[in-house]
Amino acid sequence: MEIKRADFFLIPNLLTILRILTYPFIFYFLKDENLPLAMLFIALAVITDVLDGFLARTLNQVSDLGKILDPFVDKLGIGIFILYTTIYKGFPVWACVLVVTKEILNLLAGLLVIRKRRIVPVSSFWGKLNACVWSFTILFYVLELDYIKKIFLGIGVIVILITATVYLRTFIRSIRNS
Numbered sequence: 001m002e003i004k005r006a007d008f009f010l011i012p013n014l015l016t017i018l019r020i021l022t023y024p025f026i027f028y029f030l031k032d033e034n035l036p037l038a039m040l041f042i043a044l045a046v047i048t049d050v051l052d053g054f055l056a057r058t059l060n061q062v063s064d065l066g067k068i069l070d071p072f073v074d075k076l077g078i079g080i081f082i083l084y085t086t087i088y089k090g091f092p093v094w095a096c097v098l099v100v101t102k103e104i105l106n107l108l109a110g111l112l113v114i115r116k117r118r119i120v121p122v123s124s125f126w127g128k129l130n131a132c133v134w135s136f137t138i139l140f141y142v143l144e145l146d147y148i149k150k151i152f153l154g155i156g157v158i159v160i161l162i163t164a165t166v167y168l169r170t171f172i173r174s175i176r177n178s
Contacts, residue, residue, distance in 0.1 A: 007065040012056035016066065019048040020073045023080055030084060030142060042139075045077065067120040071110075074131050075103045082134070085141040095153060099134060102164055109171045117174060124170070130156075130163040 007013055022045045029038035052070060056062045082099050085091035106127075113121050137156045140149035 003063070003065045003068075007063040010056075010061040010063055010066065011059060012052040012061050013063065013066050013069060015048040015052040015055070016069050016073050019045050019052070020076065022048075023077055027080060027084060030081075031088065035143075038142075049074070064120050067122060068114075071123055071127075072107070075107060078131060078134050078138070079103055081138045081142075085138050089141045089144065091138075091141050092153070095157070098157070098160060102160055105164075106167055109167065113171065113174050117177075121170070121174065124163075124166060126159070126163040126166045130159050133159045 008017075022041045026038055026041045026045065029035075029041065049070075052066070056066055079100055082091060082096050086093060086096040110121050113119065133152065133156045137149065137152040140152055
C-alpha cells in the first residue's frame with residue numbers, strides 16, 4: 001500500500017474531497033428545513049460519489065488513497081445524517097446505534113487489515129447495497145414519508161446483518177492469511 005502526494009490531485013479523489021465538503025451544507029440546509037437547497041447538495045454528493053469510482057476506473061486513476069478515502073467519506077456521510085435523522089426526524093435510536101456501530105467496527109477492521117496485510121480492502125456488493133439502502137432510508141426519514149421509511153428501515157436491518165456477516169467472514173479469512 002502506497003499513498004503518494006500526487007494521489008490527492010487525481011480527479012476521482014478530488015471528487016471525493018468535494019463530497020465531504022458538501023456535508024456541512026447538507027446538514028445546515030436540512031436543519032434549516034430548506035429542502036430545495038439540501039436536495040441540491042445531496043444531488044451533488046450523490047453525483048460525485050457515482051463519478052469518482054467510474055472515473056477512477058475509466059481514467060485508470062485507482063489509488064490506495066481513493067480506496068481508503070471513498071468508503072471513509074461514505075461512512076462519515078451515513079453517520080452524520082443518521083445522527084441528524086435520529087435527533088430531528090424520529091429515526092429510532094436503536095437503529096442509529098446499529099448502523100454507527102457496524103460502520104465503526106467495519107472501519108476498525110479495515111484499518112487492521114491494512115496494518116497487518118499492507119493491502120486496502122475493497123467494498124463488496126453487500127457493502128455498496130448496504131450504503132444505498134441506508135441512504136434511501138435516511139432520505140425517506142428526512143422527507144417524512146412514513147410508510148416507505150418503515151419498509152426501508154426493515155430492509156436496512158436485514159441488509160446490514162447480511163453485510164456484517166459477509167464482512168466478518170472476509171475479515172477472519174484475511175487475518176488468518178496474514
